[in-house]
Amino acid sequence: MSLTSTVADDAQVVTVNAQRIDAAMAIQFKEDMRTETDAGPQRVILDLSSVEFIDSSGLGAIVAAMKQLGKDRRLDLAGLTPMVDKVFRLTRMDTVFNLFDTLQDALDPEHVEH
């Protein structure tokens, strides 16, 4: 399993325990996300602070994970490292997701958008 999950306040925090979400990892990641978020809070926060590298397969898998949640739930991203942040900005996916510098920021009630 590439993910661990906890429920904090009103959100489920899913932590990625891998340094790379790349082509070798993307399908596993997508399946693990489906398992972890099958049911649960409306808001899911994906903690990416251990992830140093993501490629287009990994980016596609995160988009797929958000689609799996459906319209009534939402996937926010926290702890983007520099290379992950760059890939999100280059592809303009930074406009699609709520991005937080740290997991703490994502959990701060003042930062939560409704």
Next chain:
Amino acid sequence: MVETFACSFRATELDARRGIVSVVDRLKNMGIPDTRVDEVQIALAEAVNNVVEHAYAETAAGDVLIRCNLHPDRLWVEIRDAGVPFPNAKLPDGNTVKVDADTPLEDLPEGGFGWFLIRELASDIQYQRNLDNNQLSLCFEIQLTSEPQQSS
């Protein structure tokens, strides 16, 4: 002076990961700034993924050969494979779907970013189909960190 190194690996996802990481380590040791190596890694990974997924899609995985030529002001990364040529011997455009905050969930793309990223990050791209291999070369402008800073 041009510094050169090369490596090769099987075109599988796991071997590709190890190959890319080893090239990245070598580039960092050559004095290329980490942030620039990051950008090279993003583009290189997409190019290698394409080889694994497309060039060798219909055949047993062959080899991928990567050769890096570091000039004083630029880095050329050459990727060779013995797989099938690009369709019409032409590189994909890399036009990705434009997304923004208003893009409906179901319309968000789950792929097609690869060539877009390569074209965003490389300053020059050359492709030639040789008799039995593809030769793709990506160029990146480089300012070496190991060079002494000149003050005026």
